Amino acid sequence: METTTRSSATRDGLGVGIAVGLSGVAFGAAAVTAGLSVAQTCVLSLFAFTGASQFALAGVVAGGGNLVAGAAGALLLGVRNSLYGLRLAGLLGIRGWRRIPVAQGVIDETTAVAMSQPDEESARTGFFVTFVTLYLTWNATTLLGALGTSSVADPAVFGLDAVGPATFLAILWPRLTGDDPEARTLRPIAIGGAAVALAATPFTPAGVPVLLASVVVLAVILRRPR
């Protein structure tokens, strides 16, 4: 039974890692189009390694915007990884120096895969398989996208911009559609989070709407203490 859930965690991790990793082409292309050099583009994927923040900085460079504000916006987007880290610290049971390499893997996709596993052992497997697969694919395709920008004029032509939201939906789906009490708690959180983020979009800088969604969680916890 345990090997079954672990191999299903491996499958999830490889699937997410490769599918989302391929959209590194989109980042590589967008960043070079924006005016970043190939080296700057690759350094971002290697060391920042959190898609939304990377796209945010490239967007500001493209718009000729203020770089300090651009960097601040990118960091604001990265704050949610701290919240994921809080969650994963308990789940992964990582201590001491091992946190230094593992921290680089604390992002949307790895958290989502780890979270959707039925037990801690497969959560760890899911996290590491997603991390390694996504890291390798994302960096390889960033380089390809950056080098081949002239040939890939617009990645949106391939529908790659729909892959991100579809990934998160596919991951949340089983947790939201059940008839159990947990699903009944999670549905209003998910719907509320999405609604708050959309409502805040016109009034707040990029990155803030997604963070504001966490307020919904506070509201639910305060109403239904456990």
Place this chain on the structure above:
Amino acid sequence: MSATWWAVVAVCAGCYALKLAGLSAPRRILDHPGVQRFAALVPVALLAALIAVQTFTHGQSLVLDWPRTAGLGAAVVALLLRAPFLVVLAAAALVTALLRLAGL
């Protein structure tokens, strides 16, 4: 070093520090049941918000991009049919790409 390089390095260092900070927060913070519950539920809210933002916004404006919205719809249909994960993602990308090709 150019200003752009400084921004790139600052974003790299900052993003890594934010990840490490969450992972290394003092264990006793997590002893509080309210914090535990918050940390367990917050990814659900953030991921749902990301779906909404990545589908229906561009910069600071709300947009309805039909091909992308239809792609997400295709993902929902695939999920209802219990399709495997990669099929769900492929359906979303394929429908979006085809509708763009059709000029929508």
